[in-house]
Structure formats: structure tokens, C-alpha cells
Amino acid sequence: MDKQKVTAFAPATVANVSCGFDILGFAIEDLGDKVSVALSDKPGVRVVKIEGDNGKLPYESEKNTCSVAVKAMVEDLGFEGGLEIELYKGLPLGSGMGSSAASAVAALVATNTLLGNPYEKKDLLPFGIESERIACGAGHADNISPSLLGGFVLIREYQPLDVIPLHVPRGLYCTLIHPHLELNTSDSRSVLRRNVTLQDATTQSGNIAGLVAGLFQEDMALISRSLNDVIAEPSRSILIPGYDEVKVGIVPAGALGCGISGSGPTLFVLSPTEEIAWEVSRLSQQVFDKLQLPIDLYVSAINTRGAYIVEEEI
Incomplete structure (x- = not known):
């Protein structure tokens, strides 16, 4: 008997x-959205x-990232039936943790399974990118790709799309620090410079290359420098209270480095061990206690699984 409803999770x-x-x-790991997709007579x-x-x-349907992604998929597939979507948000909105992408990815994975898996997992990426245009005005894939595929990913090119899985070093952990602020991606993108100097472009290119090399070589010192x-x-950092304090404060703990997760306000810290990641969590709490700003803290290994099916109903 054919499936009537499928639920998927995306991180x-x-x-x-x-x-x-x-x-x-x-x-x-563990943090994300669930989406159920069911067949409908309508x-x-x-x-x-x-x-x-x-x-x-x-x-x-033209404004929700779940339905935008699914509509792009079924139009490409030529499916003319009815689908009903239920979204269960586990991620805060405007957090910089890929909230809109997780919803879209979970919807795509559930729909693909419901319709008999007409697409390979990686082939769902373009439909997810279309949903990101609705969410933030830019069709970027740096949330969609890891949420779908898991692990570290590099988007080498967008036209045509070329997504490359990267190596995940053993022992690498992440601490997420989510201040109770909402920062819209479109607003965060609006403060960016439209032009960069040749010197900055060269420095940035070197850091990207160094980070990729550090991941493959499991060279924590190189990852840290990059x-x-x-x-x-x-x-963007001027929009996030506590950014400078956290960036300085986590160095003595042995963390590799700190940055803004997506467009913020969430900060991420990479650490070479789980123990250091938890110490980073403690130090970050102290910073925001002084600022009297509530935060949520998460410590996680790098999720290499990506999105997956939770339940199938007949």
C-alpha cells in the first residue's frame, strides 16, 4: 500500500x-525542524x-518556505495531485541557525519519500534554494546544503550549482550561543559592503583555502588561524551585543575560534574537544549575564547525517 503521510527532520x-x-x-546535531507532508484529494x-x-x-503557499520548495519540486516533477504540509518549528526565527532552510529541507525530504523518491537527495538542493529567495531575498545554499546533506559543505559555484562535501575532523565540536534577539537576514545583509578591496579579497581567499585544508588535514591550529x-x-558584529567579549573570552579555554552563525545573532565557537566546547558554553554564559541578556546555549558535534525520515504512515 502506498504511503499517505511522511514526516522528516532537518537540522x-x-x-x-x-x-x-x-x-x-x-x-x-539534534536541533532542527520537523515537517509532515500528506497526500490530499484537493x-x-x-x-x-x-x-x-x-x-x-x-x-x-507562495510565502512559506516549506510550500515554496515543495511547489518548485512538484512542478519540476509534473505532479498535479494535492499535498498538505504541517510544520513543527524547533528553531527560533531570525536566529542565524538556518531556520527557514531547515523547514524547506524537511518538507522536501518528506515529499520526495511520499512520492516514491523520484530524486536523489542532492538533487533536491535547487528547490531548497528557491525557498531561500523568499526567506531572505537571496538564493544562497550554505544553509540548505548542510541541512540536507549533513557535515561540512562548500558551494564552489552557483551557476551551475556545485556543492562539495568536506571532511569533518574527529573531535570537532561546536558551541552555539543564541541571544534572545531577532535579526532578520535581509537586514543583516543590508549592512554589508558592496565592494571589497583587493587586499581583503586576498586575505579572505587565503582563510577559506586554509580552513578547507585544515578540515581535511585535521589540523586544528590551521583551522583556528583560518x-x-x-x-x-x-x-555585522556591531549588531550583536557580546560579540567582542565572547570572541576574546573563549581564547584561554582553548577554543579554535568564534564567528557569527549565518547572519546572526547566534554566535558559533568551534572547539577541538567536547570538554572545551562545554567550557566555552560556561564562559559565554558569564558574558551575557553581565549584559543582562538571556541566551540559549547548545553544544553539538558536527552532524554528518543531514535530514532524515522520522515516520511514514500508510
């Missing part, structure tokens, strides 16, 4: 990873239920 992500603006990202793609968003997300962004973070 949170860290995009940019300091120097890799719009081209690097990695996935987080043609078309509809969002019928949203939980966990405090009433902020749209139900209109976690430096001279293009986006200097402009």
Missing part, C-alpha cells in the same frame, strides 16, 4: 563559518498547520 546549520560567506556551512500544495512559531509564519572574516563580520 540547524551554521552558515558562512567566518571566512566562507555564502559558500561554507555545517550541520548541527489539488495543489497547502500549509495546513504550523506549531512553534508563535503565529509569525505565513500559511500562504577562522577569520574580513568582509562580512566587521559590519
